[in-house]
Amino acid sequence: MIEVTNLSKHYGTNKAVDNISFSIAPGEIVAFLGPNGAGKSTTMNMLTGYISSTSGTIKIDGCDIVNKPMEAKKRIGYLPELPPLYLDMTLDEYLDFVYDLKGATQPKKEHLQEIKELTNLSHMGGRLLRNFSKGYRQRAGLAQALVGDPAVLILDEPTIGLDPKQIVEFRNVIASLGKTTILSTHILSEASALCTRMIIISGGKLIASGSRDELEGKNEFRYTVELSYTDCDVCSVLSAVDGVLEVSALEEENTFLLTCTKDVRPALFRALAEKNIAILQLKKAAPTLEEIFMRAVSGTGEEETK
Amino acid sequence: MKAIFRRELRAYFQTPVGYIFIGMFLAVSGYFFAVSNLLTKSPDLGQVLSNMLLMFLFLIPILTMRLLSEEKNSRTDQLLLTAPVSVRSIVLGKFAAAAVIYLLTLAITLLYFFIINLYGTPDVSKIFCNYLGFVLLGLAFISVGLFVSSLTQNQATAAIGTFAALMFLYAVDWSRTVVHSKILSGIINCISVTKWYAEFELGVLSVPAIVYYLSFTAVFLLFTMCIVDKRRWS
Numbered sequence: 001m002i003e004v005t006n007l008s009k010h011y012g013t014n015k016a017v018d019n020i021s022f023s024i025a026p027g028e029i030v031a032f033l034g035p036n037g038a039g040k041s042t043t044m045n046m047l048t049g050y051i052s053s054t055s056g057t058i059k060i061d062g063c064d065i066v067n068k069p070m071e072a073k074k075r076i077g078y079l080p081e082l083p084p085l086y087l088d089m090t091l092d093e094y095l096d097f098v099y100d101l102k103g104a105t106q107p108k109k110e111h112l113q114e115i116k117e118l119t120n121l122s123h124m125g126g127r128l129l130r131n132f133s134k135g136y137r138q139r140a141g142l143a144q145a146l147v148g149d150p151a152v153l154i155l156d157e158p159t160i161g162l163d164p165k166q167i168v169e170f171r172n173v174i175a176s177l178g179k180t181t182i183l184s185t186h187i188l189s190e191a192s193a194l195c196t197r198m199i200i201i202s203g204g205k206l207i208a209s210g211s212r213d214e215l216e217g218k219n220e221f222r223y224t225v226e227l228s229y230t231d232c233d234v235c236s237v238l239s240a241v242d243g244v245l246e247v248s249a250l251e252e253e254n255t256f257l258l259t260c261t262k263d264v265r266p267a268l269f270r271a272l273a274e275k276n277i278a279i280l281q282l283k284k285a286a287p288t289l290e291e292i293f294m295r296a297v298s299g300t301g302e303e304e305t306k
Numbered sequence: 307m308k309a310i311f312r313r314e315l316r317a318y319f320q321t322p323v324g325y326i327f328i329g330m331f332l333a334v335s336g337y338f339f340a341v342s343n344l345l346t347k348s349p350d351l352g353q354v355l356s357n358m359l360l361m362f363l364f365l366i367p368i369l370t371m372r373l374l375s376e377e378k379n380s381r382t383d384q385l386l387l388t389a390p391v392s393v394r395s396i397v398l399g400k401f402a403a404a405a406v407i408y409l410l411t412l413a414i415t416l417l418y419f420f421i422i423n424l425y426g427t428p429d430v431s432k433i434f435c436n437y438l439g440f441v442l443l444g445l446a447f448i449s450v451g452l453f454v455s456s457l458t459q460n461q462a463t464a465a466i467g468t469f470a471a472l473m474f475l476y477a478v479d480w481s482r483t484v485v486h487s488k489i490l491s492g493i494i495n496c497i498s499v500t501k502w503y504a505e506f507e508l509g510v511l512s513v514p515a516i517v518y519y520l521s522f523t524a525v526f527l528l529f530t531m532c533i534v535d536k537r538r539w540s
Contacts, residue, residue: 048388073390084385088320100309
């Protein structure tokens with residue numbers, strides 16, 4: 001559905017996006033993951049034809065964004081970082097305008113009504129966009145992107161500034177649409193909650209892509225364990241357990257990170273029970289976004305890197 | 307293009323801008339009409355329009371300052387440029403909206419003509435020429451304003467820039483008498499927008515002047531499209 005080859009964007013000597021290639025299949029929901037300033041927005045702006053690329057090609061459903069911009073743009077619904085709202089219009093006027101602007105062909109009234117229901121905005125039609133709160137503006141932005149029923153949705157940090165309830169709603173809406181979707185975020189949990197695949201970008205480069213499991217390393221055994229207070233040498237007890245490679249104390253009191261060769265949880269329980277130490281908490285240590293970055297950069301994620 | 311035109315037209319009346327432009331234009335031209343026609347009992351409506359020429363330098367920036375600068379400022383240009391519409395139709399849609407507001411206002415001033423017609427004998431063909439010249443001049447100024455508006459994100463900057471540009475186009479004609487270089491006076495001739503109005507003012511239907519104004523407007527619209535496009539390619 002989306003085909004990106006060797007995409008670059010240079011501003012003078014600054015390489016905002018550096019030779020990125022990826023492709024996205026129909027119906028896939030993909031997350032662009034990266035820290036602020038990684039080049040996510042720049043890439044999205046190029047995908048939607050807002051800015052040009054320095055080199056490389058972008059094809060949306062086979063239509064090149066440079067050579068066939070009209071065809072390509074018809075297939076895209078775009079929600080930029082800041083929803084592009086005309087604050088002096090009411091929601092209904094605004095959606096009406098977007099409908100005309102995009103030259104949509106669906107029956108107007110039903111189509112816009114459907115979108116408003118989908119984005120929970122049915123009761124807001126007559127209100128001025130100026131008076132919308134951040135969350136409502138974001139929804140109006142999504143509604144705008146959905147006008148004309150585009151096959152591809154491109155959402156730039158869609159849940160930023162929303163409260164937790166709105167975030168869940170937003171995710172549900174996006175998931176229920178079943179469209180080919182790219183969304184950018186710098187929050188790992190967001191990406192893993194919604195997306196089948198993640199593309200990690202940093203410093204304008206594509207660092208890794210794959211599902212969360214692939215990126216985290218499926219066959220890895222790392223646990224954090226929080227213990228009750230004890231005066232004996234816990235570290236030596238922990239490292240004596242069969243399969244534990246490394247024990248490191250974490251910042252929180254009596255909490256340790258174990259790196260192991262296999263699932264050590266039963267053995268760990270027995271060993272600690274013997275010493276009369278209670279396990280208050282034991283869980284798999286999920287790597288943070290930073291750790292995934294570090295791993296991807298250092299090459300452990302090599303096989304997932306395209 | 308139609309969608310953009312309609313939105314822009316509506317925006318003139320959803321913000322005070324449209325009312326300010328129309329109100330000021332009519333107030334000032336009404337004053338001129340009262341002073342130079344009603345009180346002096348003169349049927350020469352051209353006088354009012356010639357006086358309005360100077361007011362144009364202040365009024366046109368009001369009309370055009372918002373057009374493209376505000377799009378950038380509020381990031382709504384992201385919607386326009388990623389929608390399946392061409393840069394050309396964006397620029398033309400906006401130009402058309404400003405032009406319609408302008409023509410509408412000018413049409414209201416035709417009342418003055420009817421008032422004169424009621425009590426005297428106006429020179430119809432001359433007034434027609436005056437109006438035609440004024441329409442063309444206004445469109446040319448609007449295209450300059452639109453162009454300046456495409457250069458900045460800030461409405462105030464656009465307004466002041468447009469004022470400066472129009473002031474230059476207005477005043478450059480004065481230097482003609484002191485410039486002796488053939489090339490230089492040729493250039494002045496080209497950019498001296500108000501000079502070409504003189505013929506209309508006298509009631510002459512001058513084809514070169516019509517062609518001049520139309521091409522002047524077209525060139526600035528083209529410049530505007532280039533600026534909008536260039537921003538995406540830089």
